[in-house]
Amino acid sequence: MVNLPWSPDLPIRTPRLELRPHRSADLDDLLVYHSDPEVVRYIPWPVRDRVQTAAALDSRTRQGQVTAEGQWLVLAIELGASEEQAGRVIGEVLLKLDSTTDARGELGYAMTADVAGRGYATEAARAVLRLGFEEFGLHRIVARLDARNDASARLLRRLGLRQEAHFVRDEFFKGEWTDTLVFAMLAEEWEQRENPDGRAGHIPKAL
Ligand SMILES: CC(C)(COP(=O)(O)OP(=O)(O)OC[C@H]1O[C@@H](n2cnc3c(N)ncnc32)[C@H](O)[C@@H]1OP(=O)(O)O)[C@@H](O)C(=O)NCCC(=O)NCCS
Secondary structure, eight states: OOOSOBOOOSOEEOSSEEEEOOOGGGHHHHHHHHTOTTTTTTSSOOOOOHHHHHHHHHHHTTOSSBOSTTOEEEEEEEEOTTSTTTTOEEEEEEEEEEETTTTEEEEEEEEOGGGTTSSHHHHHHHHHHHIIIIISOOSEEEEEEETTOHHHHHHHHHHTOEEEEEEEEEEEETTEEEEEEEEEEEHHHHHHHHOTTSOSOOSOTTO
């Protein structure tokens, strides 16, 4: 059983990034990737103009916590002080509370294309897995993706998630039938991977 609300201590600092709630001043940074057809190709966002991005940003400013099952925690990924372009928002990382009873979450992310290939998305997603398993007590975290989304599948494997399913032509997505992959990780797999000597003992015993 998961306790609500999820009200994480923000920002979360990683070696190169800060994860924090969105602010209205983030609009110019968000527009770069919300308006990029390549970024939204495999995710259920339209290509957004400035007005549409402002509306999307407005809802994100209220998604820095989760108060009920079915909601997404949505954090802006900001470049930290060590990085060129420090303070720039380069993407977002998400964690949905899928089920309180089953202690199940879902991971998501999207990044600006011009900073791809540097491991920033991996770093942000790993921090959110840690939050889900170690702070919120999730038992299982899944990720669903378009089967053509190779960069996302590589990222999930890099984080240690297992591919559990390949659904064939299960979604009519942006005008065509598409396949979906499901990846997952269990709390004990996270613990084994991140704390292999077993001394940290982050996972609540009840789970
Ligand atoms: C999915 C997505 C976030 C992946 O971005 P990415 O740039 O590949 O991911 P990272 O920032 O973690 O970078 C990883 C790459 O950098 C390399 N890298 C360089 N330095 C690294 C470091 N310090 N740590 C980890 N990886 C590093 C890795 O080897 C990897 O390269 P590879 O993909 O060729 O194997 C990005 O493609 C995206 O935003 N896509 C659009 C939105 C989307 O589809 N979201 C997923 C919905 S399911």
